[in-house]
Amino acid sequence: MLRVKSTLGCLLLALAVACGGGGGGNPPPPPPTTATALAYTDPVSTGYRLLRNATLSTPSRLVLDLVGPSGLNGQGLAFILTADPAKVSWVQPPSATGLVQNLAFDPGGASQVLTGADKGGGALHGAVFRKAGAVPLGQPLARISLTLKANAVPANTPVGITLTEGNTLSDTGTVLPLTLATGTLVAK
Amino acid sequence: MLRARPGQDQSKHPAPLLLGLILAVSSTGPALRAAQQKKVVSVRRDADESTHARFIQTVRGVRVWGGDGISHARRDGNEFLLTQPVGGDITLNTSPTLTSSEVLWIVSEALQLRGPFDVAPKVELVIVPELERVHRDTGAPVKPGQALNAIEVMEKPVGFRLAYHVQAAHGREQGEAAITGFLVDAHGGGILQRWSALETTGTGLSQHSGTVTLSTAPGGLGHELRDLGRGGNATLDMNHSWDMALNGSLYQDADDTWGDGQQYLPGGSTTAPNGQTAAVDAHFGTQATWDFFGQVLGRNGIDGAGTPTRTRVHFGDNYDNAFWWDECFCLTFGDGSKFKTLTSLDVVGHEFSHGVTFATAGLIYSGESGSLNEATSDILGTMVEFYARGANGKGAVVPDTGGNWTIGEQLSTPAFDHPLRYMYKPSLDGGSPDAWSTSLAYLDVHFGSGPMNRCFYFLAQGASPNAASAYASSYLPGGMSGLGNDKATRIWYRALTTYLTSASTYLHARMAALRAAIDLYGQGSAEVQAVRNAFAAINVGYTSGDGDDLTPPTVSATVVGNSGVIEFNAQAQDNKGVALLVYLVDQHKVATHPVGGQASAIDSLTFDSRSIPKGSHTLTVIATDLVGNVTYSTPVPFQLSNSFYELLLQGDFEFGSLYDGGVDKRHSAWVDPIGIISQGWPYLGWWSGDFCGVGDTNTQSIYQTVTIPSEARSAILSFWLEVFSQEPDDRARDTFQVQIRATTGEILETLATYSNLDRSRLPIPIPAKKDYRQHFLDLSAYRGKTVQLWFEGREDAAHPVPAVLPRTVPQPPPVSPVLLSWPDQDRQITRSEAVSGVSVYPGGVGLSEFLLDNVSLKIGEIADTEPPTVWSNGVRGAFGVVDLTADGHDNLAITRIDYLVDGVLVGSTTAGPHTLSFDSRSLTNGNHLLVLNAFDAAGNKGISTPMGFSIDNTFSQLLKNPGFEAAFSDWTATNWNLAWIASIYTPEVETIALNGGVVGTALPATLSQPVFIPAGASTAALKFPYAMQSLSNPPDDSLKVQVRDPDGSVRATLTTIAPPNTDAYYGQAEVSLMDYRGQDIVVALVVNTLSMPAGGGAIKGLTVNLDKVELVVQASQFPSILSQPASCSVPSGTQVTFSVVAAGTGPLSYQWRKDGVDLPGAQAASLVIPSAASRDEGSYQVLVTNSLGSVLSTAATLRVLTIVYDLNADGAVNVLDLAWFLKRYAPGVAVTNSPADLNADGFVDDADLALLMARL
Incomplete structure (x- = not known):
C-alpha cells in the first residue's frame, strides 16, 4: 500500500507541472514510443482495391481483402506487392494455408491455381486463378495479411504498401495489367 | 445267466456250477453271430475234489492266441480262482482277408522253400493280442529297465489282430529238421511273429546209458522195441531220412540183446548192434521218463491218458540235435557229429517233458513262455536223471543224488567239450542270463530258460550266501535253504499242470509256483516262502511277499463345479502303492490315470461337463494297486447346469480297452450285445462301430437310451459313417438305419437309411475304411421323451457278385504279391490292407460293411449366440486342382463352411469331411490367402485365421x-x-x-x-x-x-x-x-x-x-515383358527411371541399351538416370534373357527439355507468367509449339502447369 501511494503522488505532481506551462526552463522530451498497431485507411476506389477486413484484423495484424471491380468477370489475377520489410511482415491470413488466400476463384477446388510467396525484400508474389472459367470480380478475390514488427517501428510511422506489378486474366482470356488501389498504412 | 440243465442236481456238483458262472461272464446273450465264448478243453479233478478246468477263449469260433485260462473251484464251492484271466470281451471282425492258401504262400516265401513243405502245415486262424509292456511301478525312484523286477512290469493288450498261426515243417531239402511257427496277419499278410517251433535240446548231444534193462515185446524177428507196459511206446529207425513225416521202422532183434554200447559209426548199419545203440538209449530213456512221471507224479504218459509215443533215432545224417514235435507226438534224435548221439538220459527226459508241457500248459514256444517251456524240459529232464540214477528208477521220491545240474554233459566231444547248459549258473554257457530282466523276452528260448532253471535249482538245493559262489545270487544275498529235489519237482509240476497257461510269463510262473506250494504245503509254509525266495533270487518278485498282497486300496472322490469345465478329485491309499485311478461318470469310464504306485495318491481330472448331459450324475473312481487289487469309491452325486451339452455317452467309442490295470469292466453306455464296437477302422481314435460285413443275411445293431429334455431348443445328432460294399450298384440291398425306438424296442421312426449305394468312393473289393462322411439329423421332435437311439445294419442273403475289376493276371493261378511296409515319410502308416489285389480277387458274396464313429447328440436349451471355431489344416497341392481343408467345432454343429480365397468365395461344404477341391488355375501364380467362414444353424459366424498358400501353375x-x-x-x-x-x-x-x-x-x-x-x-x-x-x-x-x-x-x-x-x-x-x-x-x-x-x-x-x-512338367516360360519402359520428356536435371516388368522361367537377366548400345552395368529391371541432361536423350531398351532365350523391350524415348518459363517475356519468371499460361491452358487439346507447352508434349495441361508452378 505504501508504494502505491508514493507512485500516485509523483504522477500527480508531473501533471501539475505540465499543465502549469510557461516559465521555469525546457520541458522534458516525451518518452519515446514504438508502434504497437497498424492503422489502415481504405482507399477510395471502385476498381481493384485493398480493403481492411475489420473482422479479421487486430491492432497488430492487418488483414486486407483484394476486391475487384463490380460488373466485370475475370479468371484471376497475379500481383507483386511490396511493403517495408523493416516494419511489417507478410503473414498467413487467418485460416489460410499460405500467404495468399483465394476467395473467389474456386477456392480449394480442383481448378484453383494459387500461390503466395514472400520473395524477400518485402515482396509478396501472389496469384489466384481458376484454370478455366470466370467469376464476378466485384467481391473479395484474395486475402493477404501483415503484422507489425515488434519494437521496431516508432509510433506514427507510415508504412508503404505498393503494387509492384500485377496482371489479370479477363473472362475473355485477355491479360491486362492490374491497377490496384491501396490505402494508407501507418504504424501506430 | 446261470442256468442248470433240467434235472441236474446242483448241490452235488458245485464245481461245474461255478465253472458255468465263469464261462457265463462273457458269453453274452443271444447273438446273431456267435461272438465271444470260452470253451472248456479239459477238466481235472484232484483228490481233494477241487476242479481245474482248462478253457480256451474264442471269438466267433476263432481261438485267442494265448487266451487260454484255467478256472479252479474248490469242493466247498466258496472260492474260485481264475488263472491268468483272459481279456474279457474281444471284439474283432473275424473274417480274414487272406485265405489259408495265400498265407501258406507267404510262409513258403518267408522260408524260401524251393519245394513243398515236408508235411502239410497246420494252419489255424487265431486272434493275437498286441501286447504292450507297461512299467507297473513308476513311483520314485524310477528304476531303469534293466533294474526292474519282473513284478514291476505288466503286459496289457492294446489291440488285437486276426492272424493265421502256421506250424510249418521244412528243412528236408536243406538236410535238416526244421519246424517254424508263424503268426501271419490275416489281412495284411505281414509276418507278426516267427519262431522255431522245433522243441529241441538246442544243440543237443547224446550219450549211451550203459547196460540197461529194456522193456521189449515179442514180434517180428523175435523181439521189438515196443514197451507194452508203458502204453506201447515204440522206438523206430529213421535210417537217416530227413522226412519228418516218416514213421520209421520198428526196431527188431532176434535175441533181445540190443546194441553194443558204442557211439554210432557214421555210415554203418542202423540196425546192426552198433546202430541199435541209439535205440537202446532212446528206449531206455523213454521208459525211465515214463516211470518218473508215473511213479513220482502220478501222470500216465505224456498226455496223462497213457497214449504211447514214438521215439525215432538215426534221423538225418549226422544230425546234431533232438526234438519233440507236437504234430507227430514223437521224440526224434540225431546221430550227432559235433556231439555224441543225442540220446542221453536228461535229453530224452527233456524231449519227453516237452510233450507233457504240450499236453498241459501248452506254453507257446517263444518269448517268456517259450523260455518257461524250455526250462520245464530242462528241469524235468534233470529230475528224470536223478530219479533213474539216484533211485534206480524206483519209488515215488526224487532223490537228491545220482544226477547232476548240467544239461547234455554226456554228449560232449573234443569238438564241444562242455555241457549245453548249467542250471545252477546259466551264464556259464556264455549266453544265458542268471536272472530275469526286461530283455529276457527277446532271447532265444534256450537262453531265456536260464533264470527258471536256476530258480528251480535254488528251490531244490538252496542258494549260497557266499557272493563269490556260483550258487549265490545277488538278488538273494543271504542265500536260502532248498526243499530238496522231490518237493521242488512236485511244486513245479503242479504249477505246470494246474496254473500255467500258454502265454505265461516268469511273473505268472512265480504265482503259479506259489499257488502250487500253497496247495501242497499250506499257506505260510516254509515251502511257500522258499518259492518266494527262489524267484526273488532271479529278480522275479521279492522275498517279503510283495506281489502277494491281498489288501485293496481305499479311495474317495469329490467333484468341484457344476458347469463348463469342472474338476474331479480322487484320493487313494494302499499298503503297496496305488497304480491306477479310473474315473467313471454314471459308471461309464471317462478317463484313466496311472498314478505311479504311490502309497497315497492325490489326483484330479479336469472334465468338460458339456460332454455329458445336464442334470444329476455320479462320479465313481476305481483305484487299482500295484498288484491288481481293486476298490470302487463311494459314488459322489453331482449336478450339471449347462445350456449346451452332449447327450450321448461315449459317442466316440473310445472307452474301449478292458485292460486298464486289470480293471476288467467295460462300463459301456451302449447296448452292444455282439461286439459291434471294436478296434479296427475308426474315423478318429482307435475304436468304431463295425456293422455287418458278413455277406449273408444278418442284422447288427447298437443302441443307447436317451432322454431328450423338454426344454431343448436344439437336438442335433451327428455321426460319421463309412459304407464299404461289394454289392453291385443296382439297388439298395444292404442297409444301415438310424432309428428312434420306444424303450420297449418298438420302432417309432427311421430317421435315415443308408445303403450299399452310399458306399465309399473307391470301387474296390477291399474296404477303403478311411472314407467317412458326416451326417446330421434333427431329433428335436423327441424333446421331452425317453427313447432309444438305434444304429442298425442289415445285409441281404449271400449271392455271388462279379469281381469289381477284371482279372488281369493270366493263368496259371497267380500267387499273391508281397506288400511291403512303406517307410514313414510324410505320413504315418498305421495299417496295410490286402495283399490280394483285384486281379486275383474273385469278386465277393455281396457283403456290405458299415463303419460308424464319433456319434454326437448336442442339446441346446437357449438361443445359440456362440460362433463356431474354424481353422484350416492347410492347402494340399500347389498347382492344378488343390484341396482346401477346413475343420472346426461348435457348441451345436457347424452347418456350413465357406472358403474364401483372396476374399472371393470359391465354394462351401455343409458336412464333414470339410475339404474343398479347388482349381487353382483361376489364380495367379504366387501367394494367396485362404479364409474360412463357418456358420451354425443359428447363423453365428466364425472366421478362421487367414492361411497363406502358394500356387505355381507353371507346373502341371x-x-x-x-x-x-x-x-x-x-x-x-x-x-x-x-x-x-x-x-x-x-x-x-x-x-x-x-x-x-x-x-x-x-x-x-x-x-x-x-x-x-x-x-x-x-x-x-x-x-x-x-x-x-x-x-x-x-x-x-x-x-x-x-x-x-x-x-x-x-x-x-x-x-x-x-x-x-x-x-x-x-x-x-x-x-x-x-x-x-x-x-x-x-x-x-x-x-x-x-x-x-x-x-x-x-x-x-x-x-x-x-x-x-x-509326370510333372513346367510350361515353357520364355521371357516375356509384362510392362514396357515408358518414354518421357523431362526438364534437364530431373531424375529419370526406366523400368520393365518381365516374366519367365528364372533366373532372368537384364541388359539396358541406349540407342542400341549396351549400357555398362545397366543390368537390373530398372535403369536410373540421376540427373537427365541433353546428352541422355535417346532411345532406351532392355534385353531380358533366361535359359530359353531373350526378349527385347520396346524403345522408350527420353527427351530433356530446355524450358522457357517467362511466358510474358518480362525478363522474370514469376506469378505474372501464370496469367499468360492459363490463357493457353487447354488440357486435351493438342498444340503445336505453344510457349505454354513447357514439356513439349503437344499439350498445355497440368504437367506444364506443374512445371511452371515449381518455378514460381
Whole structure:
C-alpha cells in the first residue's frame, strides 16, 4: 500500500507541472514510443482495391481483402506487392494455408491455381486463378495479411504498401495489367 | 445267466456250477453271430475234489492266441480262482482277408522253400493280442529297465489282430529238421511273429546209458522195441531220412540183446548192434521218463491218458540235435557229429517233458513262455536223471543224488567239450542270463530258460550266501535253504499242470509256483516262502511277499463345479502303492490315470461337463494297486447346469480297452450285445462301430437310451459313417438305419437309411475304411421323451457278385504279391490292407460293411449366440486342382463352411469331411490367402485365421490317376495288382500298385500310360516313390523305366532300379523326359512278376510297390515383358527411371541399351538416370534373357527439355507468367509449339502447369 501511494503522488505532481506551462526552463522530451498497431485507411476506389477486413484484423495484424471491380468477370489475377520489410511482415491470413488466400476463384477446388510467396525484400508474389472459367470480380478475390514488427517501428510511422506489378486474366482470356488501389498504412 | 440243465442236481456238483458262472461272464446273450465264448478243453479233478478246468477263449469260433485260462473251484464251492484271466470281451471282425492258401504262400516265401513243405502245415486262424509292456511301478525312484523286477512290469493288450498261426515243417531239402511257427496277419499278410517251433535240446548231444534193462515185446524177428507196459511206446529207425513225416521202422532183434554200447559209426548199419545203440538209449530213456512221471507224479504218459509215443533215432545224417514235435507226438534224435548221439538220459527226459508241457500248459514256444517251456524240459529232464540214477528208477521220491545240474554233459566231444547248459549258473554257457530282466523276452528260448532253471535249482538245493559262489545270487544275498529235489519237482509240476497257461510269463510262473506250494504245503509254509525266495533270487518278485498282497486300496472322490469345465478329485491309499485311478461318470469310464504306485495318491481330472448331459450324475473312481487289487469309491452325486451339452455317452467309442490295470469292466453306455464296437477302422481314435460285413443275411445293431429334455431348443445328432460294399450298384440291398425306438424296442421312426449305394468312393473289393462322411439329423421332435437311439445294419442273403475289376493276371493261378511296409515319410502308416489285389480277387458274396464313429447328440436349451471355431489344416497341392481343408467345432454343429480365397468365395461344404477341391488355375501364380467362414444353424459366424498358400501353375501333372486311387483306370497294367494303405492323418486311402506273381515262369509286369510331352516344357520329369525287395538272393531283377512308342516298341530304358541286397529298399525315382518334348510317348514301368515253381518252392523275383507315379512338367516360360519402359520428356536435371516388368522361367537377366548400345552395368529391371541432361536423350531398351532365350523391350524415348518459363517475356519468371499460361491452358487439346507447352508434349495441361508452378 505504501508504494502505491508514493507512485500516485509523483504522477500527480508531473501533471501539475505540465499543465502549469510557461516559465521555469525546457520541458522534458516525451518518452519515446514504438508502434504497437497498424492503422489502415481504405482507399477510395471502385476498381481493384485493398480493403481492411475489420473482422479479421487486430491492432497488430492487418488483414486486407483484394476486391475487384463490380460488373466485370475475370479468371484471376497475379500481383507483386511490396511493403517495408523493416516494419511489417507478410503473414498467413487467418485460416489460410499460405500467404495468399483465394476467395473467389474456386477456392480449394480442383481448378484453383494459387500461390503466395514472400520473395524477400518485402515482396509478396501472389496469384489466384481458376484454370478455366470466370467469376464476378466485384467481391473479395484474395486475402493477404501483415503484422507489425515488434519494437521496431516508432509510433506514427507510415508504412508503404505498393503494387509492384500485377496482371489479370479477363473472362475473355485477355491479360491486362492490374491497377490496384491501396490505402494508407501507418504504424501506430 | 446261470442256468442248470433240467434235472441236474446242483448241490452235488458245485464245481461245474461255478465253472458255468465263469464261462457265463462273457458269453453274452443271444447273438446273431456267435461272438465271444470260452470253451472248456479239459477238466481235472484232484483228490481233494477241487476242479481245474482248462478253457480256451474264442471269438466267433476263432481261438485267442494265448487266451487260454484255467478256472479252479474248490469242493466247498466258496472260492474260485481264475488263472491268468483272459481279456474279457474281444471284439474283432473275424473274417480274414487272406485265405489259408495265400498265407501258406507267404510262409513258403518267408522260408524260401524251393519245394513243398515236408508235411502239410497246420494252419489255424487265431486272434493275437498286441501286447504292450507297461512299467507297473513308476513311483520314485524310477528304476531303469534293466533294474526292474519282473513284478514291476505288466503286459496289457492294446489291440488285437486276426492272424493265421502256421506250424510249418521244412528243412528236408536243406538236410535238416526244421519246424517254424508263424503268426501271419490275416489281412495284411505281414509276418507278426516267427519262431522255431522245433522243441529241441538246442544243440543237443547224446550219450549211451550203459547196460540197461529194456522193456521189449515179442514180434517180428523175435523181439521189438515196443514197451507194452508203458502204453506201447515204440522206438523206430529213421535210417537217416530227413522226412519228418516218416514213421520209421520198428526196431527188431532176434535175441533181445540190443546194441553194443558204442557211439554210432557214421555210415554203418542202423540196425546192426552198433546202430541199435541209439535205440537202446532212446528206449531206455523213454521208459525211465515214463516211470518218473508215473511213479513220482502220478501222470500216465505224456498226455496223462497213457497214449504211447514214438521215439525215432538215426534221423538225418549226422544230425546234431533232438526234438519233440507236437504234430507227430514223437521224440526224434540225431546221430550227432559235433556231439555224441543225442540220446542221453536228461535229453530224452527233456524231449519227453516237452510233450507233457504240450499236453498241459501248452506254453507257446517263444518269448517268456517259450523260455518257461524250455526250462520245464530242462528241469524235468534233470529230475528224470536223478530219479533213474539216484533211485534206480524206483519209488515215488526224487532223490537228491545220482544226477547232476548240467544239461547234455554226456554228449560232449573234443569238438564241444562242455555241457549245453548249467542250471545252477546259466551264464556259464556264455549266453544265458542268471536272472530275469526286461530283455529276457527277446532271447532265444534256450537262453531265456536260464533264470527258471536256476530258480528251480535254488528251490531244490538252496542258494549260497557266499557272493563269490556260483550258487549265490545277488538278488538273494543271504542265500536260502532248498526243499530238496522231490518237493521242488512236485511244486513245479503242479504249477505246470494246474496254473500255467500258454502265454505265461516268469511273473505268472512265480504265482503259479506259489499257488502250487500253497496247495501242497499250506499257506505260510516254509515251502511257500522258499518259492518266494527262489524267484526273488532271479529278480522275479521279492522275498517279503510283495506281489502277494491281498489288501485293496481305499479311495474317495469329490467333484468341484457344476458347469463348463469342472474338476474331479480322487484320493487313494494302499499298503503297496496305488497304480491306477479310473474315473467313471454314471459308471461309464471317462478317463484313466496311472498314478505311479504311490502309497497315497492325490489326483484330479479336469472334465468338460458339456460332454455329458445336464442334470444329476455320479462320479465313481476305481483305484487299482500295484498288484491288481481293486476298490470302487463311494459314488459322489453331482449336478450339471449347462445350456449346451452332449447327450450321448461315449459317442466316440473310445472307452474301449478292458485292460486298464486289470480293471476288467467295460462300463459301456451302449447296448452292444455282439461286439459291434471294436478296434479296427475308426474315423478318429482307435475304436468304431463295425456293422455287418458278413455277406449273408444278418442284422447288427447298437443302441443307447436317451432322454431328450423338454426344454431343448436344439437336438442335433451327428455321426460319421463309412459304407464299404461289394454289392453291385443296382439297388439298395444292404442297409444301415438310424432309428428312434420306444424303450420297449418298438420302432417309432427311421430317421435315415443308408445303403450299399452310399458306399465309399473307391470301387474296390477291399474296404477303403478311411472314407467317412458326416451326417446330421434333427431329433428335436423327441424333446421331452425317453427313447432309444438305434444304429442298425442289415445285409441281404449271400449271392455271388462279379469281381469289381477284371482279372488281369493270366493263368496259371497267380500267387499273391508281397506288400511291403512303406517307410514313414510324410505320413504315418498305421495299417496295410490286402495283399490280394483285384486281379486275383474273385469278386465277393455281396457283403456290405458299415463303419460308424464319433456319434454326437448336442442339446441346446437357449438361443445359440456362440460362433463356431474354424481353422484350416492347410492347402494340399500347389498347382492344378488343390484341396482346401477346413475343420472346426461348435457348441451345436457347424452347418456350413465357406472358403474364401483372396476374399472371393470359391465354394462351401455343409458336412464333414470339410475339404474343398479347388482349381487353382483361376489364380495367379504366387501367394494367396485362404479364409474360412463357418456358420451354425443359428447363423453365428466364425472366421478362421487367414492361411497363406502358394500356387505355381507353371507346373502341371500329366499322368492320369497317378496315385492309383481309381484302381488302374487310365493305366495299362499287365500283371500288376493293387493294395491299400490307410493313413491316420488324411481321410484318403493310399492305393499302391504292386507287381503280381505267377506259378511257373515269371512274366513281364508292365505298368504304362500314354502321354504327350509339351514341346515348350521347361521341365518334364517322371517321379515316383518306390519300395522294393528282392525275394531272390542275390537279387536278379530290377525295375526299368522305359519310354515306348505308342505302338509299344521300346525307344529307351531311361533308368534301372535294383536293390543291392535282399533288404527292403526304398527310394524316390526321378527321370527327365525333356528329350521327348513335343512327342507322343508311352511311359512304362517294367519288372517281372514274382514266380513260384509249379510244384511249389521258393518264390523268386523282385517285389515292387509303387505309390504315386507322376509326370510333372513346367510350361515353357520364355521371357516375356509384362510392362514396357515408358518414354518421357523431362526438364534437364530431373531424375529419370526406366523400368520393365518381365516374366519367365528364372533366373532372368537384364541388359539396358541406349540407342542400341549396351549400357555398362545397366543390368537390373530398372535403369536410373540421376540427373537427365541433353546428352541422355535417346532411345532406351532392355534385353531380358533366361535359359530359353531373350526378349527385347520396346524403345522408350527420353527427351530433356530446355524450358522457357517467362511466358510474358518480362525478363522474370514469376506469378505474372501464370496469367499468360492459363490463357493457353487447354488440357486435351493438342498444340503445336505453344510457349505454354513447357514439356513439349503437344499439350498445355497440368504437367506444364506443374512445371511452371515449381518455378514460381
